[in-house]
């Protein structure tokens with residue numbers, strides 16, 4: 001069987017995600033490994049064409065990685081028949097227009113989350129992609145991380161019995177930018193540029209809950225802008241217009257309750273930057289990005305509330321580590337491989353633009369809940 005080279009226009013490769021995760025650790029790593037094996041024994045080999053705004057940055061990246069083609073002209077690359085896939089990791093508010101143009105040009109679409117700035121726009125993109133008959137996908141990388149893959153293994157084994165609740169804790173301190181450089185871009189703190197932790201993280205929480213547990217049926221959230229003044233990449237002081245913390249309560253179909261805190265204004269006292277505790281009738285687990293620990297009902301200690309005595313509990317020592325039992329590739333790369341198989345061999349790919357739109361639905365509902373103080377139900381959205 002002959003191998004197929006697939007041209008991919010990659011927009012946003014000068015950014016944090018576009019460069020490190022998508023270009024170098026995924027597409028170039030797959031290309032350099034000889035491509036992805038398809039069921040018929042042939043291979044699909046991705047060939048990136050870099051797209052962006054800065055000629056100089058693109059030229060530098062292309063030279064560093066031996067990439068032949070790069071351009072600042074999106075329209076030109078979209079009218080090029082050798083390009084089959086358009087990938088977008090631009091700043092969120094630049095995504096919709098570019099994806100729309102790529103669908104109109106008949107390209108398959110793969111995009112970072114959130115797939116657009118609003119639910120209406122995200123749903124419209126999903127509908128346009130379906131009408132155009134192009135394959136489409138959204139990055140849902142956390143599902144491919146070792147900790148969550150181990151959690152999935154536990155769920156599939158029936159370890160938990162009936163799952164009752166999930167508690168997630170995500171966050172770390174993002175420096176304000178005055179006396180120590182901020183480790184996130186300033187647009188993250190500007191609502192008018194697609195910033196805000198709800199828009200950033202609720203799409204992640206949505207696909208984790210949806211794919212591992214059950215569809216989300218309602219949300220109650222409280223958001224805050226705890227740090228109102230920040231300093232940007234040029235050292236200029238600016239006012240944060242977007243939320244930097246969100247305290248969310250999600251009710252899932254079937255009654256599971258999930259509570260997830262997201263904050264860029266907390267200091268870490270956890271083993272990992274995100275951790276989810278899942279409690280079930282037969283066992284509990286705590287999963288992070290890499291590790292997962294469990295406690296079965298048969299080894300659950302009998303905790304007794306007695307504030308007058310020193311607690312002999314040593315609770316954290318009473319959990320067992322879930323072994324790897326397999327090699328875990330980079331999560332972004334694993335999802336890219338699935339998407340390439342989806343494009344070329346029609347392999348199943350549940351991470352489509354409609355799933356991406358449901359992530360936006362949760363983010364918008366969360367913001368609405370915070371504004372109104374009310375619990376917001378999520379109606380099913382369809383194409």
Ligand SMILES: NC(=O)c1ccc[n+]([C@@H]2O[C@H](COP(=O)([O-])OP(=O)(O)OC[C@H]3O[C@@H](n4cnc5c(N)ncnc54)[C@H](O)[C@@H]3O)[C@@H](O)[C@H]2O)c1
Nearest residue numbers: 012013014015016017018089090091092094112113114185
């Ligand atoms: N999957 C994940 O875990 C994950 C993590 C972080 C960010 N993201 C998503 O990836 C996207 C990019 O985030 P990032 O952290 O890499 O951002 P970044 O600021 O590092 O990169 C943004 C990219 O967009 C380009 N761009 C296009 N128009 C722009 C404009 N008007 N202003 C500024 N930049 C512009 C930049 O040149 C750059 O290539 C966002 O949509 C974000 O939500 C996903």
